[in-house]
Amino acid sequence: MRLRNHPILEFKEQRVIHFTFDGQDITALEGDTIAAALHAAGIRTLSHSLRRHHPRGLFCAIGKCSSCLMEVDGCPNVKTCLVPVKDGMVVKSQDGWGRFPSATSRKDYQRKEIPTRETDIAIVGAGPAGLSAAIYAARLGARVMVMDENYLVGGQLIKQTHMFFGSKDHYAKTRGIDIGTLLRQQCDELAIEILTECSVIGYYHPHELAMVHKRKLNHVKAKAVIIATGASENMLTFPGNDLPGVYGAGAIQTLMNVYKVKPAERVLMVGAGNIGVIVSYQLLQAGVDVVAVVEATPKIGAYQVHASKLVRCGVPILTSHSIVKAYGNESVEGAVVAQLDNKWNIIPGTERDVAIDTICLSVGLNPASEILDQAGCRMLYIPELGGQVAVIDRNMETSVSGLYVAGDVSGIEEASSAMLEGRLAGVAAVQSLHGSSPQIEKLKHEIQSGLDALRTGPFGEKTRIGNKIMTEAAS
Amino acid sequence: MKHDYINTGILRLTDFQVPPPERRRAGRVIMIECVQNIPCNPCSTICPQGAITIEGDITNIPVVDFSKCNGCGLCVANCPGLAIFMVDESIGDNSAEVGIPYEFSPFPEKGEIVSVYDRSGKIICDGEIVRVRNPKSYNKTAVIYFRVPIQFSLDARFIKRKADKAKTPIH
Numbered sequence: 001m002r003l004r005n006h007p008i009l010e011f012k013e014q015r016v017i018h019f020t021f022d023g024q025d026i027t028a029l030e031g032d033t034i035a036a037a038l039h040a041a042g043i044r045t046l047s048h049s050l051r052r053h054h055p056r057g058l059f060c061a062i063g064k065c066s067s068c069l070m071e072v073d074g075c076p077n078v079k080t081c082l083v084p085v086k087d088g089m090v091v092k093s094q095d096g097w098g099r100f101p102s103a104t105s106r107k108d109y110q111r112k113e114i115p116t117r118e119t120d121i122a123i124v125g126a127g128p129a130g131l132s133a134a135i136y137a138a139r140l141g142a143r144v145m146v147m148d149e150n151y152l153v154g155g156q157l158i159k160q161t162h163m164f165f166g167s168k169d170h171y172a173k174t175r176g177i178d179i180g181t182l183l184r185q186q187c188d189e190l191a192i193e194i195l196t197e198c199s200v201i202g203y204y205h206p207h208e209l210a211m212v213h214k215r216k217l218n219h220v221k222a223k224a225v226i227i228a229t230g231a232s233e234n235m236l237t238f239p240g241n242d243l244p245g246v247y248g249a250g251a252i253q254t255l256m257n258v259y260k261v262k263p264a265e266r267v268l269m270v271g272a273g274n275i276g277v278i279v280s281y282q283l284l285q286a287g288v289d290v291v292a293v294v295e296a297t298p299k300i301g302a303y304q305v306h307a308s309k310l311v312r313c314g315v316p317i318l319t320s321h322s323i324v325k326a327y328g329n330e331s332v333e334g335a336v337v338a339q340l341d342n343k344w345n346i347i348p349g350t351e352r353d354v355a356i357d358t359i360c361l362s363v364g365l366n367p368a369s370e371i372l373d374q375a376g377c378r379m380l381y382i383p384e385l386g387g388q389v390a391v392i393d394r395n396m397e398t399s400v401s402g403l404y405v406a407g408d409v410s411g412i413e414e415a416s417s418a419m420l421e422g423r424l425a426g427v428a429a430v431q432s433l434h435g436s437s438p439q440i441e442k443l444k445h446e447i448q449s450g451l452d453a454l455r456t457g458p459f460g461e462k463t464r465i466g467n468k469i470m471t472e473a474a475s
Numbered sequence: 476m477k478h479d480y481i482n483t484g485i486l487r488l489t490d491f492q493v494p495p496p497e498r499r500r501a502g503r504v505i506m507i508e509c510v511q512n513i514p515c516n517p518c519s520t521i522c523p524q525g526a527i528t529i530e531g532d533i534t535n536i537p538v539v540d541f542s543k544c545n546g547c548g549l550c551v552a553n554c555p556g557l558a559i560f561m562v563d564e565s566i567g568d569n570s571a572e573v574g575i576p577y578e579f580s581p582f583p584e585k586g587e588i589v590s591v592y593d594r595s596g597k598i599i600c601d602g603e604i605v606r607v608r609n610p611k612s613y614n615k616t617a618v619i620y621f622r623v624p625i626q627f628s629l630d631a632r633f634i635k636r637k638a639d640k641a642k643t644p645i646h
Contacts, residue, residue, distance in 0.1 A: 005580050173553050272484075308557075308558065
């Protein structure tokens, strides 16, 4: 089902197109990904598990979880959450590992020669961090190339319909979706090349990348590299967590705010951090019923203002509560929630059955730092930063000279800090190419002070602790 | 428990600055329900009267000078946290006017009777829509003014159109 009206989103005329899914004709709108179009058509089961053939649905919707792999026009293992649908596309659910690519599909990506693309600074990820890095580096005269797996530019900004905090410098009171557009415009003004549907699959010393752009292999040669790959949503262990209808909260946000699909009728939200509470509110804006937010800890992690705006709409936030199990045949039909004691044990007799069709998990994010590990960066597991991160210095540089990070991949925070980290990495990368100047030192100082200011206060505590652990490890 | 909003998400009148009764009786005035140190300051930069200040760090809590606030409503639409409300007890006839930020569609219409909710999401009374302000500069956060019996002037925090289907949360 599609959204018909919305207080924030704008509806533009989209061309109606058709494709087939397992032989069935599906009507889609141009701009849908395959997975979004299937959701709009009411299809939630996208694959089956390899061994037990359990139905699998979408979990992340941003190319991280692999539960949406299908055969598309003869090519197996296509992440259908990333690929935009085209008229006449033939999509098939995939049995197990998939069949060897068909001869016609092989023509799509076979190459006699692998082209080399040269640039000064290669940036992986076109979210708030990557785009900010590109803008700041390009303004200082560097040639920049940005690559992103998704076909839309802006990372997670494109689904953030709420206004951002901050000051004027941080796009305060601007909605995330509009910040994405503003960053994109600045990139266009600076003639920055942004490649979409583009996966960086390997880093080679020094600063060479293996990159797949629209299924074709490319070689990228740069003088410095900035990794701004973001993060993926955490799973939670409970019986039934693999049923279609259990989504990452971000995936639901993508379906409704990017593709304007009504993703559910009745939702249980698990986790009362900012994402859980904000997405719950956005579900209400999309006309979806949210029965409750359950939070295992006794405290709400979200900013109180976000919690307030949800609770006054009639959605309770139940702290010291968690999900016990999800149930359903093909898809989620209900869940059991219960109260927890201070040792995280279920208090007997508090179990309650809730009739819902969707469970959203917002139980933290995990830095998408695999490529940094592969590149040989010194890595450290820092829970306060969300998991495995590269050890960096105050210039966002990793232990591999000329390899920088920015945004959630360097530690889970918010888009405001991701943008500042991107700016810093962009400026520092230019410095590594051309040496320092008073202008560069001044810029770096300004951005670093801005970051420090964002991290004052109780909500910056985790990052402060994480960064302290990192600094101690680095020295 | 001192800070029980952290467990429930529900603020109380003792958690933030409330305009004194004589100021409320003199006409429209804001209430900022922003109680945590978050890095944010648009309320203080947008206020044409200089009635809202954030001293020092951007994470400090805004402080309102109620004598300077003229109830223009700019900050209500510009607060990213939707945490600023308007109250006016100068109406007489035992009713008060409340203004709230509102981001749902469709908007209620002038004269419409709506259900009014308090901070905990409980229906407390009916309200009558007086004005819907949604100029382009508000960037899709409308400010909706409605009338409630005066005893609810400090607690009315959300409205729902009666036509909207009843939701069934668990408690």
